[in-house]
Amino acid sequence: MTCCDARADGLRLVIGRAGSFQAVIYASPRVLCGLQCASIEDRNHFEALVPRIYELGGALPRDMKDFHDISGCPPAYLPKDLSDVRKILQVLVEAERCAVRAYTHICNLTAGKDHRTYDLALSILHEEIEHESWFSEFLGEGPSGHFLRRGETSPFVSKFLK
Ligand SMILES: [Fe+2]
Helix, strand or coil, X not given: CECCCCCECCCEEEEEEECCEEEEEECCHHXXXXXXXXXXXXHHHHHHHHHHHHHCCCCCXXXXXXXXXXXXXXXXXXXXXXXCHHHHHHHHHHHHHHHHHHHHHHHHHHCCCCHHHHHHHHXXXXXXXHHHHHHHHHCCCCCCCCCCCCCECCCCCHHHCC
16 A cells, blocks of 8 residues: 555544544644654564564454553544644654664564564564654654655565565
């Protein structure tokens, strides 16, 4: 899948849809592109991680609350006012920073010991660092040095999704 093609139409991005509920963020096309791309890639990370968890003899919690409670990062609740794009970006940049710390930790634990898990964690880390840099730049923290994704998503993790 490519970034910025599915649900962003101009200045509007549908971020959640369940029954009659629908959340919509209005922002610049560039910000929406970053939000959509990071969202797609974070889902790719989950899909790449699950097989490795089972390969190692683990399992996902059967209860979503248990899953939530063992997460390495706090939940990234969006602000009630979805017109406040700056607040949304602040939540997301902190979530990406937590992900960078978590995958750095996994890399440190597995380097030289579990090559397959290390390769996966490092691939995810590359993409999480880019997500953090996009949101940081949108917040005006300075140029990130990383361009928004052009073309296919997950350039580092895609090899685990085949
Ligand atoms: Fe991310």
